[in-house]
Amino acid sequence: LRCLYSAMRPGLVNCGWLSSQLKNKSKTLAVLDASWYLPSMNRSALEEYKQRRIQGAKFFDLDGKFSDPDSSYPHMMPSKEIFWKHVSELGIQKDSFIVAYDGKGIFSSARCWWMFRAMGWNEDQVAVLDGGFPHFAEQYPNQVDNTSLESIPKETTNDDLLSLFKERPELICSLPQIEKNLEEQEEIVVDARPKDRFDGIAPEPRKGIPSGHMPKSVSIPWTEVLENGQLRDSDHIEQLFSYNSIDIKKPGKNLIFSCGSGVSAAVLNLAAYAAGISRKASLYDGSWAEYADQSEQQRPIHSRSTYEEEGEP
Numbered sequence: 001l002r003c004l005y006s007a008m009r010p011g012l013v014n015c016g017w018l019s020s021q022l023k024n025k026s027k028t029l030a031v032l033d034a035s036w037y038l039p040s041m042n043r044s045a046l047e048e049y050k051q052r053r054i055q056g057a058k059f060f061d062l063d064g065k066f067s068d069p070d071s072s073y074p075h076m077m078p079s080k081e082i083f084w085k086h087v088s089e090l091g092i093q094k095d096s097f098i099v100a101y102d103g104k105g106i107f108s109s110a111r112c113w114w115m116f117r118a119m120g121w122n123e124d125q126v127a128v129l130d131g132g133f134p135h136f137a138e139q140y141p142n143q144v145d146n147t148s149l150e151s152i153p154k155e156t157t158n159d160d161l162l163s164l165f166k167e168r169p170e171l172i173c174s175l176p177q178i179e180k181n182l183e184e185q186e187e188i189v190v191d192a193r194p195k196d197r198f199d200g201i202a203p204e205p206r207k208g209i210p211s212g213h214m215p216k217s218v219s220i221p222w223t224e225v226l227e228n229g230q231l232r233d234s235d236h237i238e239q240l241f242s243y244n245s246i247d248i249k250k251p252g253k254n255l256i257f258s259c260g261s262g263v264s265a266a267v268l269n270l271a272a273y274a275a276g277i278s279r280k281a282s283l284y285d286g287s288w289a290e291y292a293d294q295s296e297q298q299r300p301i302h303s304r305s306t307y308e309e310e311g312e313p
Helices: 015-023 045-051 080-088 108-118 132-139 175-184 234-242 264-274 287-291 304-310
Strands: 029-033 097-101 126-129 187-191 254-258 281-284
Touching: 015 029, 015 132, 097 108, 097 132, 108 126, 108 264, 126 132, 175 187, 175 254, 175 287, 234 264, 254 264, 254 287, 264 281
Parallel strands: 029 097, 097 126, 187 254, 254 281
Antiparallel strands: none
16 A cells, blocks of 8 residues: 555545555545635535545544634644544544545645644655545546435544654644744745735735734745646646745755645645655644734734835845
8 A cells, every 4th residue: 555655746645546445445544534614615514525425534523623622713733632532533543544635626634634744643644635525526436425424423443542643743833933933033934825815915814813924924825836626746836935935855944834724834734745845844823813813912914015115025
């Protein structure tokens, strides 16, 4: 299973590979529907899963079970105890090969991939389905389960996942680290939001949050690394970073990926990983929803007018 996987880009599997694993009834394969949608998309991930899913897929509840219940910010990383408890209920074993997909192509599945890595899961045992459900359903309709589900049964695993895996805090960036970096500028914040929100000329989707960006951050909209729901080639991804004077193939300042609420930042993180990044990269879990929250503290926010006036890069 891993031999064939190694021929693909890191962090990704293609539809043909997944189809063959399903056909061969791979005992270690664990397929997760990690779909999640912005409110503006008017789609229910859970309801769609109940109607249609890739054969054998379990539902990875990003906005519910796999979110910190005590945070006021959207889908923040839960504690390791909560995470592994719910992973166990998906029937995942310590030797499972996890394939995450979503209903857009590549979107929230990248967040699922990052969460498993940040919680210490073996990087070679988790991947995102390139093209997601839309591509798979088009190419392999016979391996789509259209049985309607009333409820989702819990499964169990004999493995004590909590004790087997050690968190990787270097993959998660916190607000104190962001605030420290504002002063020291030892890491580069790469913002995945649409450019007009980064520039401060379009509103944020969350009420009470101004648009704009962190000082010295760079803009690479997450949609730029995708084409028709699939990850673009590695040369194109490298070029997007090089436009911002970042050579991801060479050592340099660590990267911090940020976005609106920690989902599309994971798409950029996955893109850099698949393209063979040779420097450290983390994801700012709270992202713009936390940073730009004016109710707690005023933090510096720049806009297009800021860098027109000050020559900010």
